[in-house]
Amino acid sequence: MAQVLVAPRVRLNRDRVLQAAVGLADQVGIEALSMRRLAEELGVVPMALYKHVANKDELLDGMVEVIVAEIDPPARDAEWKTAVRLRVLSARQMLLRHPWARSVLESRTTPTPAVLDYLESTIGIFLAGGFTVDLTHHVMHAMGSRMWGFTQELFDASADPAQPPADPAAQVAQIQAMTERYPQILQISNAAAHDDSVVAHGCDDKFEFEFALDLLLDGFEQLQAAGWSSSPATPTA
Amino acid sequence: MAQVLVAPRVRLNRDRVLQAAVGLADQVGIEALSMRRLAEELGVVPMALYKHVANKDELLDGMVEVIVAEIDPPARDAEWKTAVRLRVLSARQMLLRHPWARSVLESRTTPTPAVLDYLESTIGIFLAGGFTVDLTHHVMHAMGSRMWGFTQELFDASADPAQPPADPAAQVAQIQAMTERYPQILQISNAAAHDDSVVAHGCDDKFEFEFALDLLLDGFEQLQAAGWSSSPATPTA
């Protein structure tokens, strides 16, 4: 009876801990990822983890390192605009693989090396493309979260899997109420709908993302061509 | 001895609970806001709160209602561009008053009435300005978090007050190491510096925010003037 439960076959190390954490977050979501749950997953007592990460915050930092390293390096021999576009869309692919990544990226307050590497090489694309340091600075700010492959989705329905399915009658009533109270929201949300009989069908996320991204990239291009500098307070495109 | 501790003078109600929660979050930060701590603040036992909010999630929804209502209504008799600009900058003021608001707004998955009101009237500005429903749809997406008065700040130093002050010698060494490893990041972060002897002096947040905002607004304007429609896959400004 005593020796039946297997001891951990492989010795624990930092990388095994981080990989397991990423995998567990992918499976059960970030709010269900606790030190205790992760330890259980690794067949180990909670305190064993603390030999490999100082605390939960450092665990999250480590998870960020893992996923940021998944982003493709900048395309060599490409025009700046395509290079930035490809890079950002690669980041976006990473985010689709790890739905929890957005909130974790946003929660970190100090950049880890992989993150700095990502920034450094992205900045490099603009500078190599002939952008001034000044313009590159503002352009990086303007990219904001879009640099990570996401915009702020106002309501991320996919992030709320615990939504109870309402019965059809109540749904119809709800839509009717919405139409009266928020007619313009309804109009807008139907704009992208091929069939507009039902509200809930979602937008084309990729299209929306690229719409804003290209708008910004085109704007950057115009500023650069015009020799923009931050001396005047307001940019005029 | 028995009657010394005052009973709650004022009867608890939903609004008192929400106001107290907003105030407490302003003071101690969102991660320190617990049901238990809030109850203590109100001189009441934790479970007393549950008569007025169903659970902590509903408390957070209620807090969002309170702060979104603080945003100024749309300016009457203004051109769409100034109207949107004013509105967004008013939202930004609200966010500066409530540093926790960003993460809470982002965490909500279903919109509350005040949020829907905000969206509805913002959409109204574009439609009244002659935007098609189609273009307005994409424009609202492109605004993303900027609609709430913030862009994704990559590293929000102000959100991390628990940073230990490093000694000057270590700081110099750190800067030296950074210069070698991340020369371009350093160049960029110095672009906005008046004196570039020290790294840590921060960017002009307001300038950066308005830079991106105006870039988008100018882009919207050009699309509208050109009679843009979503039929072609990629917008060409």
Next chain:
DNA sequence: ACCTGAACACCGTTCAAGT
């Protein structure tokens, strides 16, 4: 109708002990 007390099932983390 509103508030309370005790309890349950969780957290992250410390500290002293085992091998």
Next chain:
DNA sequence: ACCTGAACACCGTTCAAGT
């Protein structure tokens, strides 16, 4: 050097009871 066990100080929330 690495893992363990028991304990501490927290959570959100249920349930049965008080007034």
